[in-house]
Amino acid sequence: MMTPSNDTIKQPKSIAIVTGASSGLGQEYVKYLCEKFPLDEIWLAARRKDRLYALADTLSVPSKVFPLDLADEKAIEVLSLALEKEQPFIQFLINAAGFGKMGSYKDIPLKELDHMVLVNCKAMMDITQICIPYTKKGSRILEISSVASFQPLPGFNVYAASKAFVTSYSRALHWELFLKGIKVTGVCPYWIRDTEFIETTKSGTARPDAIRHFMLGTTAKKVVRNSMFQNKIGLGIATPGIISTLYRLGAKFVPHEIAIAAWEGLRRL
Template identity: 35%
Template sequence: MTTPNNTEHANIAVITGASSGLGEQFYETIAHRYPDLDEIWLIARRKERLEALAERYPNIRARVRALAFDLSAASSYDELSSMLAEEQPVVRVLINNAGFEREGLLRDMAPKDILAMIELNVMGMTMVNRVFLPYMRAGSFEVITGSVSSFAPIPWQTVYSASKAYTRFLARALHEEERKRGVNVLLMSPGNMNTEMNVQGTSTGKLGHLPYLDLKRETARTLMMAERGHATYTPMLFYKLYRLFAKLMPSALAVKVTSIENGDTHGR
């Protein structure tokens, strides 16, 4: 992989998992919050959805590029690396958001779903950093999408919560690594979100009773926190208190409280 030279090139924002949910809302917020960007790169698997999103805000200055990549495939990172090496952009904003979720007993889960969570939430999250961080400069920042599921082990969400625990450690270490050159890495840990895969009011079990985030408000607040150099952000008082509970409670006790048995199945 190539490290950029000092030539000035386009200032860009990159959003992975951009085709729906939190990623789609980050796109809307970034498009209007940063009018001086030259380009916004939208990355996800659904090409037609990305192309429709790219045309949503015709009056913004930035050129919006719909880039269909499967970030669970290692070959995608070779292609992205080649693009970056050729174009040499400056990545001012990176939203590392692509993720996948399935719930249920591990012994009953489809192997392809287990592998998809590991490949996207662990390998993909890591390789997005490896590919794009060399193109970030002092004043740039990254938002990594974690989850409140990372705060304690969660039965019936075993693989997902473990993958997000990996993300939490990765983000915190990267914050320290990149801080020294003026690049901020912030971990956002959201709870329930009203998306097409988790529509508010349709979930059953414990998850259905948890509060839902206002995505428009929270994406703006997350970007503000990242601009100011914060390392972590957990939206909503309820989830902040849960984070404190999980920190103070021994995991052997916390795991008995956090079980989401009989919960629904989600994906992102």
Template identity: 30%
Template sequence: MPLPPPGPDAHVLVTGASSGIGAAIARTLAARGYPTVLVARREEALVELARELRAVSGLTAEVRVADLGADAGRDTVREVVLTDERVVGVVNAAGYGITGRVLDLADDDGRAALDGLVRLNVQALHDLTVAAVGALVRRARTTARTGAILNVSSITAFQPLPGVASYAASKAFVQSFSEAVHAELAGSGVSLTTLSPGLTRTGFADAADTDAFDRAPDLVVGDAADVAEAGVAAMAAGHRSVVPGLVNQLSAAGGRLAPRTLLLPAVNAAMDWFGGAGRLE
């Protein structure tokens, strides 16, 4: 079991903990008996969640306000992972996306938003994963206590997607990088699990300024608590990857196998369904 047994000094650091899937993962970990370190930019939301987790579990829940899209924020959180010897798990859930064709996002505002996406979804996740691998393997060697990392990807990782090109590519990076490192860590006492959800009800609709989730059939829109449970269970077991839900598993398999010559024009034609440019979590 790469995530060691719960206990008062078995802390799990969770980024993106102020809402959605990250918050649900923090709740799932606390329910299993793990103290948490909650990371995001919105202090009020983190403080409220920390209060809730302490009340429900009786465990500590610490708040670290940090902008992971900025060097200073990444440095702060990396330092916690490297130096806080209580940390046995790291969850990289912070992320956002942009909808819209790249041509429509080629102005200054669009480029800044896409740049921010790459810095958060790719650079921050990569940086914190590298730090966590080093710190957790060192702790596993010196204390014989195992460690675990959970990286949140997406079913958009499994094929190129016109209309969300940068977001899907960022998640393809997360998926490829994380699965490779999972293999590298074999026998180290530390595991890296990739969680690839499909559409999930979170802060998405507001942030993306889209009603796409409302228009999607209930069958294809998941619940953050279910996604979190699947991710934490896979993390605790040290699995390589998990795609929660049968519909998403079929979509991921289809995305991997579909001939690009058929898939890309079809998705390109269908992208207007998403309703133009916006943020996509």
């Protein structure tokens, strides 16, 4: 019987998939991965096609661009079909696509609230689920959550609740995939001042001043470096920076009602 030689056995491409790659954290993860790891290809997903192609042009690694609205069910089908066709080895999956809107229950249209849950929760979970079959020992998954996931936040209610889903899902998935040697981390940053997130929270709401201060914000570069390290050492939850770590500790030990009262005061100052 003939056995195929090493030349004829096609090795799967080693790829990274990054959602939310058109700006902010996602874009920063793309640059970091391309600089630090010998990838065969990187897949970039977000809605703004021009931004994705502009980023792809600057990269040293070949890329595939997926201009998709991840709130749309068809986007998951497109990614799923691409995975089926390419049969890659997913070395990195980074789910950075996400957004928030500030204001209380009466300030944000239902459509925006639904959209937030679809992108932050459903798309993140769907993409992770369709990618897991293409991961193996050594693969790394980072789900971008937030410190907002550690306590309920009036005036940022649905966003905080959507991120609680991301943190909880990531923490459990970390354990489910741990023995397979796949590292999963829910990344929980505090405010990041150099992305489009804060501007986005103020649009499409009747209360763009529901949160007035974004003090002690960090930068996307620091969050990326720090979270990649915390994922590498196998942490299920990463708080990339001193403020996010203190926030996490505070939320653990201070009763929720006291923490919420403090937040209600601080956000109005």
